[in-house]
Amino acid sequence: MLDDRDIIALTRSGSSDSFSEVVERYQAPIRRYLFRITGDYLTAQDMAQETFINAYQSILKTKSEILFKPWLYRIATNNAYQYLRHKKLVVFTSQDDSKNQQIQDSADSPNCEDRIAVEEALMKIPAKHRACILLHWVEGLKYVEIGVILGISEEAARKRVTRGSEEFKKVFIEAEGVER
């Protein structure tokens, strides 16, 4: 199996088909990450496609060496932030949650009630902290990689993860307290 660096080299040399291998490799994590940030399945699907297309075009434009995984998350994060900024400006309309519900029902998780509470709590914390805790606790990225993705220092990434975790815990416990 080719590693990311080889695939980038092949893509630059004109083999666009080799790029399908990285799309296959990262599609599920990127779709999952975008779904958790935006809270909307269909938006996350479109945004993930846009992220890969942006990545492909940027690979052809730049000749410098790229750490593909953090770089891909960086494009995805920028797209998600852009969407969230735009969402703040438009009037809220009722969403069709059937697809989101489908994801929740089909997901292999022991406790569905908890999962819904976790997703709701996640959407209540600020986007920049949500992105950090998702990148760290769900995607398993190190602080230094999160720093690269968000354009901040390793120390700042660590602080955001800590602050995000504290905020999440507070919101999650409050929500559980109200339910009980």
Place this chain on the structure above:
Amino acid sequence: MKCDECAKYLQEYVDGELNTASHASFETHIGQCNMCSTRLEASLSTRKALGCLGEIQQENEFTTSVMTKIKDAQLISSTSKEHQYTGRAPNWFNWRILAVGAVAAAAAFTIGLYSMLKPNQITQVPPATTGNPMYTIVTPVAMRPSALWLLVLLFFLVIAAGIIVIYSRRNRT
């Protein structure tokens, strides 16, 4: 162990990757420090809660759809370089803002420069004062202090606009 050090080891501790010596030192500190203990608890409970989120399954159609769009874009770019598919707002928008900004800055600069110039002051000096026939004193062009401030303000505005443009272009990738 101090709090700063404890914060750095937090991830390794949660992942169970801390070596024996640091592990003991970490746990001793956690037992004594309320702040670090709260942070550890928040990290452990967040990790546990996020672990119950469902997985999103691999989709074969997704890769096919992305690759089709990429190939379509290549086909379009080979037939017309002016209409490349980028999957986002076209670049001309930023360039247009830049061009309009540059014209506005140039206009403001010209107005500022013009307002710096004060009309030449012409003074008629009567013969009684000097003993010479009447002559004219022309005061040279001078700067107005308010115009100078305007120029300084314009300078900073242009610098700020430049920084915003560079930053937005860098964030695009």
